[in-house]
Amino acid sequence: xxxxxxxxxxxxxxxxxxxxxxxxxxxxxxxxxxxxxxxxxxxxxxxxxxxxxxxxxxxxxxxxxxxxxxxxxxxxxxxxxxxxxxxxxxxxxxxxxxxxx
Amino acid sequence: xxxxxxxxxxxxxxxxxxxxxxxxxxxxxxxxxxxxxxxxxxxxxxxxxxxxxxxxxxxxxxxxxxxxxxxxxxxxxxxxxxxxxxxxxxxxxxxxxxxxx
DNA sequence: ACAATATATGTTGTAATGCTACATAGATAG
DNA sequence: CTATCTATGTAGCATTACAACATATATTGT
Numbered sequence: 734x735x736x737x738x739x740x741x742x743x744x745x746x747x748x749x750x751x752x753x754x755x756x757x758x759x760x761x762x763x764x765x766x767x768x769x770x771x772x773x774x775x776x777x778x779x780x781x782x783x784x785x786x787x788x789x790x791x792x793x794x795x796x797x798x799x800x801x802x803x804x805x806x807x808x809x810x811x812x813x814x815x816x817x818x819x820x821x822x823x824x825x826x827x828x829x830x831x832x833x834x
Numbered sequence: 835x836x837x838x839x840x841x842x843x844x845x846x847x848x849x850x851x852x853x854x855x856x857x858x859x860x861x862x863x864x865x866x867x868x869x870x871x872x873x874x875x876x877x878x879x880x881x882x883x884x885x886x887x888x889x890x891x892x893x894x895x896x897x898x899x900x901x902x903x904x905x906x907x908x909x910x911x912x913x914x915x916x917x918x919x920x921x922x923x924x925x926x927x928x929x930x931x932x933x934x935x
Numbered sequence: 936a937c938a939a940t941a942t943a944t945g946t947t948g949t950a951a952t953g954c955t956a957c958a959t960a961g962a963t964a965g
Numbered sequence: 966c967t968a969t970c971t972a973t974g975t976a977g978c979a980t981t982a983c984a985a986c987a988t989a990t991a992t993t994g995t
Contacts, residue, residue, distance in 0.1 A: 735919070736982055737842025737951070738926045743982075744838075749934035759943050768929040775982055777945055782981090799942045800990050818836070819934060825839045826927055828869040833850035833920060838980070841952055860972050876953050878974055883952090900971045901961050 734770045743771065745822055747779060748807070748815040751789065757802035780805060788814055835871045844872065846923055848880060849908070849916040852890065858903035881906060889915055 746765055750756060756764070758780055762773045783789060788811035793801045807815065847866055851857060857865070859881055863874045884890055889912035894902045908916065 735842055735922050735926065737845075738923065740841035740952080740981055741836050741838025742930055746930060746933040757943080758945095762943095765933060768933050769926070772983055772985095773943090774945075774947095774984080774986090779981085781945085796942090796990095798991055800944070802943070821836050822839065822930070822934070825836065825870070829843055829847060829923070832847040832866060832869050833923070837953055841981080844953075858972080859974095863972095873954055873956095874972090875955080875957090875974075880952085882974085897961095897971090899962055901959095901973070903972070 739769070739771075742822065743775070744779060744783065745815070745818045747776070747783070748788065748811065748818060751805055751807045752812065752815050755804045755806045757794075757804045759802070761805075783811070787811075840870070840872070843923065844876070845880060845884065846916070846919045848877070848884070849889065849912065849919060852906055852908045853913065853916050856905045856907045858895075858905045860903070862906075884912070888912075 743765075747761060750761060750764055758777055759773075761780075762771065762776050765771050765776070780789075784791060784805070787808060789805045789807055792804050792806070794804060795801050844866075848862060851862060851865055859878055860874070862881075863872065863877050866872050866877070881890075885892060885906070888909060890906040890908055893905050893907070895905055896902050
């Protein structure tokens with residue numbers, strides 16, 4: 734797994750997952766891990782950064798078995814940023830395709 | 835243009851271009867610039883690194899008008915690395931697609 | 936009772952790579 | 966003789982993913 738390929742794209746994957754509904758950190762780690770390797774520490778750093786930039790709000794939910802979960806919820810700003818980032822990504826993939834075909 | 839998206843992928847674009855035939859640095863800058871923005875300094879650093887890793891050999895060609903051109907030629911190692919990187923990229927794009935669809 | 940495992944969040948320091956800005960130089964056009 | 970195009974190169978900075986570590990709760994196995 735080429736770590737460099739993920740630069741900037743992991744952010745899009747996280748945002749796109751949250752666009753489907755609120756999720757907590759550990760849950761995101763597991764979902765993304767189904768497709769590609771990702772260190773859990775990386776996810777938490779990314780989540781904190783995106784929260785600092787006001788792309789999400791968070792709330793805690795207690796659980797019967799295990800520690801509390803911190804859920805992330807996209808803000809309006811987060812939603813429009815997700816759309817921009819996604820279309821930027823699709824454009825980029827097209828550009829690369831034309832260069833490597 | 836999201837600079838992070840290019841991390842690692844610019845390398846693939848350069849290698850894939852050279853797989854089509856020898857090119858010199860300035861020529862690569864122009865070809866790649868048709869699809870995406872790229873600083874010429876970035877290209878020269880990348881070319882030096884890939885040469886240090888023995889993915890290319892180089893040769894100088896004098897020109898009638900202007901400075902000499904340094905051509906880059908893929909080695910066998912460079913060709914197989916290009917193939918690996920390309921299939922790694924295509925796999926990655928598929929993984930991202932499934933996460934952001 | 937105790938250890939191992941799964942769940943869950945977080946921090947520190949490092950490595951890789953693209954960007955900006957700058958430097959150099961030959962040849963040609965105005 | 967200045968500006969522009971062609972052509973190559975370097976120095977320092979910013980961003981982001983990784984490895985390794987730290988903390989804590991709850992359950993399962995022995």
